[in-house]
Amino acid sequence: xxxxxxxxxxxxxxxxxxxxxxxxxxxxxxxxxxxxxxxxxxxxxxxxxxxxxxxxxxxxxxxxxxxxxxxxxxxxxxxxxxxxxxxxxxxxxxxxxxxxxxxxxxxxxxxxxxxxxxxxxxxxxxxxxxxxxxxxxxxxxxxxxxxxxxxxxxxxxxxxxxxxxxxxxxxxxxxxxxxxxxxxxxxxxxxxxxxxxxxxxxxxxxxxxxxxxxxxxxxxxxxxxxxx
Ligand SMILES: [Zn+2]
Numbered sequence: 760x761x762x763x764x765x766x767x768x769x770x771x772x773x774x775x776x777x778x779x780x781x782x783x784x785x786x787x788x789x790x791x792x793x794x795x796x797x798x799x800x801x802x803x804x805x806x807x808x809x810x811x812x813x814x815x816x817x818x819x820x821x822x823x824x825x826x827x828x829x830x831x832x833x834x835x836x837x838x839x840x841x842x843x844x845x846x847x848x849x850x851x852x853x854x855x856x857x858x859x860x861x862x863x864x865x866x867x868x869x870x871x872x873x874x875x876x877x878x879x880x881x882x883x884x885x886x887x888x889x890x891x892x893x894x895x896x897x898x899x900x901x902x903x904x905x906x907x908x909x910x911x912x913x914x915x916x917x918x919x920x921x922x923x924x925x926x927x928x929x930x931x932x933x934x935x936x937x938x939x940x941x942x943x944x945x946x947x948x949x950x951x952x953x954x955x956x957x958x959x960x961x962x963x964x965x966x967x968x969x970x971x972x973x974x975x976x977x978x979x980x981x982x983x984x985x986x987x
Contacts, residue, residue, distance in 0.1 A: 776841050776850065777834045788850055798828040798835055800985050805865045810956050810985045817963020818970060821948070822870055822979035824862050829955050829984035839954055839984060842891045851891055854983055855898020855952075862981065868903035870979055871950035877965050878913045878936070895983055896952040905950070910938050910972070911965055936965050938972035946975040956982040 772781045775790040782790055789797075802808055802824050811823030830836060841847035842854065859868065876892035893907070900907040914935050949969060953962050966978045 777837050800825050800828050809987055813959030814963045814980060817959055818966035820980055821977050824867055825982045825985040826858055826861055827984040829986035848889055851894025852898040855895040856902050859899040859902035871905055872947040874900050874905050874907045874950045874952055875910045877953040877962055878911045880913055892953045910940050912937050936968040938968040940973045945973045948977045951978055951980045953982045955984045955986055957986040
């Protein structure tokens, strides 16, 4: 098996997602040096933290956690890009598993009954084949032993979010999401998952849609990264 792994590595070298160096056989996605340098976000409490406060501008959220600082100019940006645009399906799931392990000390899994990913535009999803938030959610669900449900849909939008400034983005996401929660899932604690939190508008509007569909639901949030 290790001979096959070695051969694969020679024929098709696996590279670090962040720095591009060839990975050692035991390394997965990140080289040892990049793993150590990961820009971790120091969450001290899941009941009150900066990303969570941003989302409170939009909706009442119980708990919130994030793992990484998101910086456009940083090499670590490549992790998000890879999950988002470059067929990084396994990386997305792996990041979700890692997130579940890292947040275990806060007992996040015990504060949720179901995980719901923030949906992507259905046209974008068709082009890419998957939704990055759903990959993270699937990885988290696997480790937390929680079901993942698509209660949210995004209505068709015209303009790409990245072309809008932050204020416009807020206006653009409001009312863009709809939630459908079956009767047997009402009154549950929902962990809403996305890849990056910036203004909190996207995940906040998703929470609003969930609460409109079920006012008795309790919403918590997790994002892989925080762009604050
Ligand atoms: Zn590296």
